[in-house]
Amino acid sequence: MIEGVKTKKLKIIPDERGRLMEILREDDDLFISFGQVYMTTAYPGVVKGWHYHKKQIDHFAVVKGMMKVVLYDGRKDSPTYDEINEFFMGEYNPIMLQIPPYVFHGFKCIGTEEAILINIPTEKYNYDNPDEYRIDPHQNDIPYDWSRKDG
Template sequence: MIDGVQTKTLRVIPDERGRLMEILRCDDQIFKKFGQVYMTTNYPGVVKAWHYHKIQTDNVCCLSGMIKVALYDAREHSPTHGETNEFFIGEHNPMLVTIPPGVYHGWKCISEKESIVVSVPTEAYNYERPDEYRLPPDTPEIPYDWVLRQGLRHG
């Protein structure tokens, strides 16, 4: 796993009234600081990538649908420099992914319905000087292909 990336398996608690799922608590080992909470969606097949931050840590959770989260460690002095990670998260695999500064990240909606993603970054968005550095999804600088690959066959 890329140095500094953390995951937290989320527990869904159902009862006769509905479901509850804690995403991030201030007493979690994974928690650093609160900046803001926002929601974003992706239509099926849409890729939102690549970007990284110099200051903020991102905490990403998919509440509805499924997304493929891809990470690339571009930090020159990192022990995992050049590594990629991939996580499939959403309603069939509830998980929080924590992404440290300097790690490029993005995701693709892999479900047949729109995905709903909640992000809890450690910093509030600065409209005058955004801490956001972007590359296009198909950049040759990152060795990753967003094409959905056929999975393993069972049986």
């Protein structure tokens, strides 16, 4: 796994009324700080990526549908430089993914309906000076193909 990336199996508490899923708690080993909580979605087959942050640490949890979240370690001084990790996250694999600064990340909805991702970053979004650095999801130097892999 890419240096600094961590996962946590999410706890689901069902009862006759529905279910509750804890994503990130202040007493978790993975908890660092809190900036904000936001939701983003992707339609079937849509890729959102690549981007990275210089300061912010992300905490992704897919709460509806399924997404393929892909990380690329472009940090030349990292022991996992040039490594790629794929995480299939969502209703069939409820995990929380912690993504460190300078690690490129993106995601693709792999289900037949819109998927919903919750992020709990360590920093609040700065509209005047965003800590977000983007590159095209398909035309870049990252050795990854977003196509479905059958076989």
